[in-house]
Amino acid sequence: MIAIIDYDAGNIKSVEKALLSLGERVVVTRRREQILQADKVVLPGVGAFGDAMHKLRQYGLTKVIYETVENKTPFLGICLGLQLLFASSEESPGVEGLGILKGKIVRIPEGRGEDAEPLKIPHIGWNSLEFPKKGRLFGDIGDQPYVYFVHSYYLQAEEDIVTARTQYGVSMDVSVEKENVFACQFHPEKSSGTGLKILKHFVEL
Numbered sequence: 001m002i003a004i005i006d007y008d009a010g011n012i013k014s015v016e017k018a019l020l021s022l023g024e025r026v027v028v029t030r031r032r033e034q035i036l037q038a039d040k041v042v043l044p045g046v047g048a049f050g051d052a053m054h055k056l057r058q059y060g061l062t063k064v065i066y067e068t069v070e071n072k073t074p075f076l077g078i079c080l081g082l083q084l085l086f087a088s089s090e091e092s093p094g095v096e097g098l099g100i101l102k103g104k105i106v107r108i109p110e111g112r113g114e115d116a117e118p119l120k121i122p123h124i125g126w127n128s129l130e131f132p133k134k135g136r137l138f139g140d141i142g143d144q145p146y147v148y149f150v151h152s153y154y155l156q157a158e159e160d161i162v163t164a165r166t167q168y169g170v171s172m173d174v175s176v177e178k179e180n181v182f183a184c185q186f187h188p189e190k191s192s193g194t195g196l197k198i199l200k201h202f203v204e205l
Contacts, residue, residue, distance in 0.1 A: 045080030050092030135163030
C-alpha cells in the first residue's frame with residue numbers, strides 16, 4: 001500500500017490518480033498508523049512553503065514523517081514536497097522546514113533565457129533532465145527526457161545527493177536521492193510516459 005500524506009495541499013488527487021493507473025493500492029491519509037504501515041509514502045504538494053509547514057505541524061504530521069524516514073520506508077517528495085524536506089526556503093523567511101536533507105531553497109532569479117527573452121516566473125512547462133548520476137528512479141530512462149515543472153523556487157543541494165538537474169536561466173537541482181528518501185521538483189504525475197516510469201520505479205523499490 002502507498003500512503004499519500006494529506007495536509008490540504010494542491011495536486012494530491014493527480015498523484016493518487018497516477019499511482020492508481022499503475023495498479024497500486026493507494027490511501028490518502030493523515031492518520032499516523034496508516035502512514036507508518038504503508039510500504040511507500042509520498043509527500044506531494046503545490047503551494048507556499050510556510051503554509052505547508054504550518055499545516056504539517058497543525059495535523060501532527062512532522063513527527064510521523066521523521067518516523068517514516070527513520071524506519072527506512074521509501075519516501076518520495078514531489079514539487080513542494082521536495083522543498084519541505086530541506087531546512088528553509090527564501091519563500092518563507094524564518095519558517096523552519098523538515099531539515100531531513102541539506103540544501104537551500106532559493107527563488108529563480110530574474111533574467112533572460114538562451115533566446116534573450118525574459119524568463120517567466122513561475123517556471124511552467126517542459127524541460128529536459130541531465131543526470132549527474134542516475135539514481136534508482138531513472139534506471140532505464142534515456143538521456144535528456146522531458147518532464148513538467150511548475151515552480152518559482154528551486155533547490156541548491158549542499159550534499160552529494162543530486163540525481164537530476166535542469167537549466168532554466170540557472171542550473172537547478174531537481175531530483176535527489178539519499179538512502180530511502182527521494183524527491184523531484186518536477187511533477188512525474190504530469191510528465192506523461194516518462195513520469196509514470198519514474199513513479200513505477202519508486203513503487204517497485
